[in-house]
Amino acid sequence: xxxxxxxxxxxxxxxxxxxxxxxxxxxxxxxxxxxxxxxxxxxxxxxxxxxxxxxxxxxxxxxxxxxxxxxxxxxxxxxxxxxxxxxxxxxxxxxxxxxxxxxxxxxxxxxxxxxxxxxxxxxxxxxxxxxxxxxxxxxxxxxxxxxxxxxxxxxxxxxxxxxxxxxxxxxxxxxxxxxxxxxxxxxxxxxxxxxxxxxxxxxxxxxxxxxxxxxxxxxxxxxxxxxxxxxxxxxxxxxxxxxxxxxxxxxxxxxxxxxxxxxxxxxxxxxxxxxxxxxxxxxxxxxxxxxxxxxxxxxxxxxxxxxxxxxxxxxxxxxxxxxxxxxxxxx
Numbered sequence: 001x002x003x004x005x006x007x008x009x010x011x012x013x014x015x016x017x018x019x020x021x022x023x024x025x026x027x028x029x030x031x032x033x034x035x036x037x038x039x040x041x042x043x044x045x046x047x048x049x050x051x052x053x054x055x056x057x058x059x060x061x062x063x064x065x066x067x068x069x070x071x072x073x074x075x076x077x078x079x080x081x082x083x084x085x086x087x088x089x090x091x092x093x094x095x096x097x098x099x100x101x102x103x104x105x106x107x108x109x110x111x112x113x114x115x116x117x118x119x120x121x122x123x124x125x126x127x128x129x130x131x132x133x134x135x136x137x138x139x140x141x142x143x144x145x146x147x148x149x150x151x152x153x154x155x156x157x158x159x160x161x162x163x164x165x166x167x168x169x170x171x172x173x174x175x176x177x178x179x180x181x182x183x184x185x186x187x188x189x190x191x192x193x194x195x196x197x198x199x200x201x202x203x204x205x206x207x208x209x210x211x212x213x214x215x216x217x218x219x220x221x222x223x224x225x226x227x228x229x230x231x232x233x234x235x236x237x238x239x240x241x242x243x244x245x246x247x248x249x250x251x252x253x254x255x256x257x258x259x260x261x262x263x264x265x266x267x268x269x270x271x272x273x274x275x276x277x278x279x280x281x282x283x284x285x286x287x288x289x290x291x292x293x294x295x296x297x298x299x300x301x302x303x304x305x306x307x308x309x310x311x312x313x314x315x316x317x318x319x320x321x322x323x324x325x326x327x328x329x330x331x
Contacts (some may be wrong), residue, residue, distance in 0.1 A: 007210035014204030015230045018055040021196025023234060025051045028189030035182050042150040045107060046143065048250060049257025050265075051193075052234035053079075056258075057266045058197045059204055059231050063223075064270035068209050069279045073122075074223020075231060076267045077288045080115070080259045081224075082232045084295045085321035090236070091243040091251045092314030098248050099303045102149075107256050108300045114138060115296045118263045119289040122280040132271030132278075139264035204230060220281055221328055224288060232258075252309075259296070291324060 029051040033042075056079050063072040091097060114135070121131040204227065212222040235258050242251035271278045280289075302313050309317075 003210070004214060007207045007214070010203045010207030011211065011226070011230075012207075014200045014202070014207060015233065017196045017200025018058075018204065018231060019233045019237070021055070021193045021200055023193075023237065024189050024196065025054055025193025025234075028186040028193060031186040032183060032190070035186070042146055042253075045253040045257035046146050048238055049254050050261050052238050052254060053258045053261040053266065054194065054197045055200065055231035055234060056262050057269065058200070058202075059227060060266045060270045061273060062202050063209075064274040064278055066209075068219055069274070070219035070281055070284070071208060071212075071223040071227060072270050072274075072278055073127075073267070073280050073284055074220045074288070075227045076262045076270075077284060077292050078224035078228025079232050079262050080292050081288075081295050081324060082228050082321070083235055083255045083258055083262075084299050085317045085324070086229075087232070087235055087239045087255055088252070088299070088309060089314045089317030089321060091239045092309040092317070093311055094240065094243045095246070095248070096311055096314075097243065097252050097309040099252055099307050099309065100249060101307070103252060103256060104300075104303050104307065106145075107253075107260070108296075108303055110142065111256055111259050112293070112296045112300055114260055114263045115293045118267060119285070119293055122285055122289060125282070125285070126277050126279050127267060127271040128277035129272055132268040135264045135268030136272065139261065139268065142260060142264065218281075218283075220284055220288075224328055225325060256299075295320070 029047040033047045056075055060072040060075050063069070063075065088097070117138075118127075118135065121127055121134070127135075208222050208227050209219060211217075211226075212219050235254060239251040239254050242248070242254065267278070302309060
């Protein structure tokens with residue numbers, strides 16, 4: 001009993017550390033992006049999305065290196081399903097979410113494509129180091145694309161700022177110094193957030209593996225449910241708060257960007273650092289990864305048909321999440 005209690009305490013402390021660390025990391029990263037005048041959608045797709053996915057990265061890397069492959073895979077797949085069905089469902093119930101044309105043309109199709117690719121690479125029962133390299137290369141390509149598009153969108157603003165700086169002379173240098181000063185605290189926040197995420201992920205993985213062993217529940221199911229929901233808490237907070245504040249582009253971009261990051265970086269890096277790649281169970285290949293792909297396709301269809309997520313569509317997402325989780329628990 002004491003050992004069980006200790007495991008649940010580890011899980012709780014890990015989740016709290018991940019949540020606080022993710023929040024601090026997002027605040028710091030978002031401030032850096034705002035100071036550097038990066039557009040809101042790009043902030044949601046990259047800085048915020050990658051920051052809120054840092055818990056998934058920490059947990060899956062820790063699980064992969066400690067030999068808990070099912071936990072690593074379940075965390076990624078479960079988080080992607082949770083992000084779309086639960087987070088977009090809840091966010092759109094608060095306020096219908098308007099989807100930008102860029103998401104429909106580029107980012108969501110990429111999410112569908114990477115989901116299919118991950119399923120294909122895992123179909124032989126292993127995401128090897130070469131597979132991980134392919135996934136990670138896709139992330140680098142995506143980041144490059146986002147940076148180029150961001151530069152185009154912000155060209156006018158940056159051009160005006162540069163003109164003002166040239167005309168002002170010493171005041172331009174002063175503004176440059178102010179810019180550097182404004183980046184100090186956000187950078188410190190990012191570092192503190194990363195440290196908390198590192199400790200939190202270790203505690204969560206250790207506790208989750210111990211609970212799964214004692215209860216006779218597979219690591220895959222623990223990863224798909226408790227760990228996936230726990231590591232997605234930063235995404236929940238970020239998207240819900242963004243919806244309440246009317247920052248709907250950040251709310252949607254956070255989810256899409258997080259899903260891309262989970263597959264391309266989290267699964268990719270995990271398979272690169274694991275001694276022999278990341279083994280994938282038959283259950284994940286035959287059921288959970290197909291569900292992840294179906295959810296991504298459904299996301300694209302809903303976005304494409306109305307360029308928005310209405311409240312009733314959000315309700316459908318939530319019903320789908322409840323059905324999927326209920327099946328896992330009963331099975």
